[in-house]
Amino acid sequence: xxxxxxxxxxxxxxxxxxxxxxxxxxxxxxxxxxxxxxxxxxxxxxxxxxxxxxxxxxxxxxxxxxxxxxxxxxxxxxxxxxxxxxxxxxxxxxxxxxxxxxxxxxxxxxxxxxxxxxxxxxxxxxxxxxxxxxxxxxxxxxxxxxxxxxxxxxxxxxxxxxxxxxxxxxxxxxxxxxxxxxxxxxxxxxxxxxxxxxxxxxxxxxxxxxxxxxxxxxxxxxxxxxxxxxxxxxxxxxxxxxxxxxxxxxxxxxxxxxxxxxxxxxxxxxxxxxxxxxxxxxxxxxxxxxxxxxxxxxxxxxxxxxxxxxxxxxxxxxxxxxxxxxxxxxxxxxxxxxxxxxxxxxxxxxxxxxxxxxxxxxxxxxxxxxxxxxxxxxxxxxxxxxxxxxxxxxxxxxxxxxxxxxxxxxxxxxxxxxxxxxxxxxxxxxxxxxxxxxxxxx
Numbered sequence: 508x509x510x511x512x513x514x515x516x517x518x519x520x521x522x523x524x525x526x527x528x529x530x531x532x533x534x535x536x537x538x539x540x541x542x543x544x545x546x547x548x549x550x551x552x553x554x555x556x557x558x559x560x561x562x563x564x565x566x567x568x569x570x571x572x573x574x575x576x577x578x579x580x581x582x583x584x585x586x587x588x589x590x591x592x593x594x595x596x597x598x599x600x601x602x603x604x605x606x607x608x609x610x611x612x613x614x615x616x617x618x619x620x621x622x623x624x625x626x627x628x629x630x631x632x633x634x635x636x637x638x639x640x641x642x643x644x645x646x647x648x649x650x651x652x653x654x655x656x657x658x659x660x661x662x663x664x665x666x667x668x669x670x671x672x673x674x675x676x677x678x679x680x681x682x683x684x685x686x687x688x689x690x691x692x693x694x695x696x697x698x699x700x701x702x703x704x705x706x707x708x709x710x711x712x713x714x715x716x717x718x719x720x721x722x723x724x725x726x727x728x729x730x731x732x733x734x735x736x737x738x739x740x741x742x743x744x745x746x747x748x749x750x751x752x753x754x755x756x757x758x759x760x761x762x763x764x765x766x767x768x769x770x771x772x773x774x775x776x777x778x779x780x781x782x783x784x785x786x787x788x789x790x791x792x793x794x795x796x797x798x799x800x801x802x803x804x805x806x807x808x809x810x811x812x813x814x815x816x817x818x819x820x821x822x823x824x825x826x827x828x829x830x831x832x833x834x835x836x837x838x839x840x841x842x843x844x845x846x847x848x849x850x851x852x853x854x855x856x857x858x859x860x861x862x863x864x865x866x867x868x869x870x871x872x873x874x875x876x877x878x879x880x881x882x883x884x885x886x887x888x889x890x891x892x893x894x895x896x897x898x899x900x901x902x903x904x905x906x907x908x909x910x911x912x913x914x915x916x917x918x919x920x921x922x923x924x925x926x927x928x929x930x931x932x933x934x935x936x937x938x939x940x941x942x943x944x945x946x947x948x949x
Contacts, residue, residue, distance in 0.1 A: 690864025
């Protein structure tokens with residue numbers, strides 16, 4: 508470990524070794540997915556930087572403080588329907604009720620007066636409940652004429668109960684009560700809720716900065732000549748898409764050649780300008796490059812063979828340079844393996860760094876496997892699948908042909924991932940399997 512690492516890493520004295528020491532039977536050459544996830548989760552710390560932004564810019568940002576309602580929502584008892592407001596005590600379950608219409612209440616323009624016995628007020632949705640009224644009968648339920656100018660209505664017996672169709676003051680939120688909690692990722696409904704409270708600016712966590720690059724002399728960027736034995740670099744584009752969807756500020760550092768000086772410079776630049784670094788390639792056993800050497804030289808990094816398919820080789824830890832530090836995720840080089848390890852090992856860690864609360868694994872659905880799937884116990888497998896409904900309306904999943912870790916087309920065709928747990932063996936047609944939908948994930 509370099510002198511940079513000694514001074515900059517682990518401000519809370521939490522090292523990779525100390526986290527690993529808490530695991531029983533730790534084996535970096537056969538690490539179960541659950542153990543890898545646990546190690547990453549325990550080492551990661553959220554960034555601690557806050558900014559205040561306009562509400563329209565807050566979509567998908569992480570809330571940095573609790574929001575307490577400054578008002579009651581709604582601010583007054585109001586009508587949930589277009590209809591007639593009256594006092595429910597006049598209802599009789601055995602007979603119709605006739606009432607005189609003495610006025611109209613509009614949303615934003617209340618009825619000026621009190622409604623006494625034998626009277627009612629025509630009321631519009633959202634209008635303040637008139638004094639003396641606690642119940643609204645929808646206009647389509649009354650007998651007789653329903654026009655706004657009518658002077659009387661009849662309510663059939665049993666058509667409504669006392670208190671029906673009335674929204675109470677503070678029913679949604681009472682003044683002084685929590686509206687949204689710190690760590691929530693703000694969705695469209697949250698923006699509407701904040702607007703309903705009259706809040707135009709919100710404190711949010713600073714966007715997470717993530718630098719990423721690919722390694723390998725065989726890689727070419729789009730637009731370059733594809734020499735014999737070379738391939739276009741697809742990993743940077745999938746990483747860009749996944750990180751952008753996650754709400755990160757991305758720093759694309761391109762393709763880095765297998766040269767010690769160039770690699771060290773890339774790692775140091777990334778470390779000094781980002782909160783996290785994601786690389787693809789250069790972490791497998793026997794790689795003829797210097798990536799693993801540079802990772803180990805600059806920080807506290809572990810190299811694992813994870814019991815998963817695809818995505819067995821991976822590196823994780825922290826590196827440091829010139830007093831700066833960054834978490835490092837060294838992903839495999841095969842395109843599908845990059846995506847799988849990102850979704851199931853890096854994604855939750857990045858969300859935690861962003862300050863998102865209650866970061867849970869993507870929800871699983873239990874569905875029928877349309878066909879048999881070969882599976883070897885002792886590793887977690889992530890098969891690309893297509894979820895659909897059969898003629899009986901039952902959800903079932905089939906895999907997308909070849910599951911090789913270089914077959915990126917299989918990810919493009921899939922709409923879900925079939926998750927075959929660590930100890931599971933072969934799947935028979937008709938067996939239940941777990942799937943994770945891509946919608947909302949990618």
